[in-house]
Amino acid sequence: xxxxxxxxxxxxxxxxxxxGKDTLRELCLIGLLSYxxxxxxxxxxxxxxxxxxxxxxxxxxxLSTTIDARRAxxxxxxxxxxxxxxxAEKYDFGSARQINAHFTALLLLTPFGKEESVAYDQxxxxxxxxxxHGGVFTSSYASQRLEKIEIKSSVYFDSLVIDRKTLLxxxxxxxxxxxxxxxxxxxxxxxxxxxxGVKLDEGTQKAIDYLQWYE
Numbered sequence: 678x679x680x681x682x683x684x685x686x687x688x689x690x691x692x693x694x695x696x697g698k699d700t701l702r703e704l705c706l707i708g709l710l711s712y713x714x715x716x717x718x719x720x721x722x723x724x725x726x727x728x729x730x731x732x733x734x735x736x737x738x739x740l741s742t743t744i745d746a747r748r749a750x751x752x753x754x755x756x757x758x759x760x761x762x763x764x765a766e767k768y769d770f771g772s773a774r775q776i777n778a779h780f781t782a783l784l785l786l787t788p789f790g791k792e793e794s795v796a797y798d799q800x801x802x803x804x805x806x807x808x809x810h811g812g813v814f815t816s817s818y819a820s821q822r823l824e825k826i827e828i829k830s831s832v833y834f835d836s837l838v839i840d841r842k843t844l845l846x847x848x849x850x851x852x853x854x855x856x857x858x859x860x861x862x863x864x865x866x867x868x869x870x871x872x873x874g875v876k877l878d879e880g881t882q883k884a885i886d887y888l889q890w891y892e
Contacts, residue, residue: 679716682708683852687845695841702839703807706847710804713851717776717788717858718765724783724862725761727884730875731783732760738782741767773797780858784865788858797854800847803837812836863888 686705693701725731732742744763749756756763769775773794780786789797799822806818819832866885870877877885 678719679712679855680852682712683848686712686848690841690844690848693841693844696838697840698812698836698838702841702844703812705844706800706839707804707807709848709851710800713855714770716855717770717780718768719762720858720862721768721770721779721783722761722765723884723888724866725764726758727881728866728870728875729757729760730873731869732764735764735782740779740782772801780862784862784869786858786861786865788854788861793854796850800851803839806837859888859890 686709689701689705693699693705735742742764744760744767748763749759752759768779770779773789777787777789777794780788802818802822806812806815810818813836814832814834816832863885866888869875870885
């Protein structure tokens with residue numbers, strides 16, 4: 678699903694003007710960050726749905742593993758295969774640090790390195806500037822992202838401009854992170870099942886194998 682969303686964003690980006698402030702590109706950036714956060718939540722949840730035994734790792738990291746009993750009842754006997762989604766709703770995947778923390782707790786996997794974390798946090802700052810301020814530079818944004826010489830003339834006057842090349846680069850960046858997360862999650866799932874001696878039925882084994890869809 679995330680791959681198809683990225684392709685849709687690429688098509689939209691390529692239709693936009695190369696330079697200048699453009700509403701379509703701004704909306705694409707907002708969508709990109711939203712889709713990626715959803716991907717992270719869904720991947721996290723899917724790993725738990727496939728192998729609920731991994732919940733014990735979350736408990737060891739002092740992460741809450743309680744769920745709303747009334748919501749669980751809505752799924753009746755299928756609740757076991759929904760546990761991951763019920764838990765993922767409780768966790769915040771809104772930053773590189775939080776994504777790293779949750780995937781480290783569950784899979785001993787760190788999706789973002791230091792440089793990737795900085796780049797992702799900058800993307801979030803750009804998205805938030807667009808969502809909350811229409812892209813117009815604020816003092817807090819400028820203090821982190823603009824050169825001092827620009828602050829006096831740009832803050833509360835100029836706006837963030839995302840050109841086509843930059844947007845396509847952002848799409849490529851998060852697509853690469855997602856691919857690495859899938860590869861890493863598959864490897865860590867296989868490793869956990871082997872080390873913990875978890876017995877898998879045919880359907881569950883196929884579910885783990887499907888994490889390799891990128892191949």
